[in-house]
C-alpha cells in the first residue's frame with residue numbers, strides 16, 4: 001500500500017510555488033465556478049491558496065459559505081480538551097511544554113484524570129479530547145486506556161491528541177473507547193521539521209506523518225490533521241495539510257477526516273515566528289479547504305480570539321472548543337499554576353459559546369454523530 005509520504009514527494013515545494021505564482025484572477029474565478037458543483041483537484045486547491053485568491057477573498061468567501069451551508073447547515077459542534085500530563089521528553093522549539101523548560105510538571109493519575117473529566121461532563125460537554133506530552137514511561141497507552149475506560153460512559157466521543165502510536169496501540173485504545181485521534185504534523189517540510197524537533201521521539205518525521213494511516217487501519221472513526229501555521233511559509237504547509245486530508249479521504253473512505261487550523265501564538269520560551277500568518281491568510285485557508293474538501297470538518301481552537309472564530313464559522317469552521325484550559329488540573333484537582341501549553345485567546349464557556357453561536361444564527365451541537373440504529377427486532381422488543 002502506498003503511503004502519504006511517498007505521495008507527497010510528487011509535490012515538491014518548487015512545483016507548488018510554480019502553481020501559486022502562475023495563478024491569476026481568471027484562474028481563481030474558474031476554480032470557484034468549478035467548486036459550485038464539481039470536485040477540485042490539488043492544482044485547483046493551490047490556485048485558491050495563491051496571492052491572486054487573496055485579492056479575491058470576498059468572492060472565495062462567498063463560495064465557501066455556500067458550500068458550508070450545503071454540507072453542514074448552521075450547526076457547529078463543540079468539544080473541550082483535557083490535558084492529563086505536561087511531562088514531555090521532546091524539545092519542540094515552539095512549545096511551552098518543551099522538556100528544556102525548567103518548570104514543575106504535573107501528571108494526573110487515573111483517579112485525578114477521571115475527576116477532571118467528570119467536572120467537564122457536569123458542564124454539559126459530550127466531546128472530550130485527551131492530551132498529553134510525549135512521555136511513554138508515564139502517559140503510556142495503558143494509562144490512557146485506563147482513563148478512557150473510567151470516563152467512556154459519560155461522553156459521546158473521546159478523542160486523543162498524543163504522541164504517535166503503533167497500529168496495535170491505536171487498536172488497543174479504540175477497544176478501550178477512543179473514537180477519534182488528532183495528529184498535528186506541525187510542518188510538512190522535513191528539513192524544517194528536523195530543526196524544530198532537535199531531540200526526543202517526535203524527531204521521527206516519517207513515523208509521525210504515517211500515524212493517521214495507522215489509526216485508520218486500526219479502525220478509528222474520525223481523524224484530525226493540522227500543521228502549526230507560522231512555522232513554514234503559509235501556502236506550502238496549508239497545501240500539504242489539505243493534500244494529506246484529501247489523500248486520506250481516498251484511502252480510507254469510511255473514516256471521517258477533519259482539519260485544524262492552529263496559528264502559533266505566545267508561549268513560555270523564546271521562539272521567533274518566521275512566517276506569521278495574517279487574519280486574511282487564515283480566512284483564505286478556511287475558504288480554500290471548504291472548497292477543496294467540502295465534506296471535511298474544520299476545527300478552530302481557542303488559540304484564536306472570539307472575534308476571529310465568530311468570523312470564520314460562516315466560511316467553513318464546523319467545530320470549536322469551549323471552556324478551555326491548557327494547564328494540567330485545576331477543575332477538580334490542584335494545578336501548579338504553570339502556564340499552559342499555549343496562551344488561549346477565547347475563554348468562552350460552553351454556555352457562552354452556545355449563546356454566541358445562536359446569536360450568529362448557528363446551533364451548538366454537543367453530540368454530532370449517533371450510534372447506528374438498532375436492528376428492527378431489537379427496537380421492537
Ligand code: SF4
Nearest residue numbers: 088090092095097098
Ligand atoms: S509540542 Fe507536544 S511533544 Fe512537543 S514539547 Fe510540546 S507537548 Fe511535547
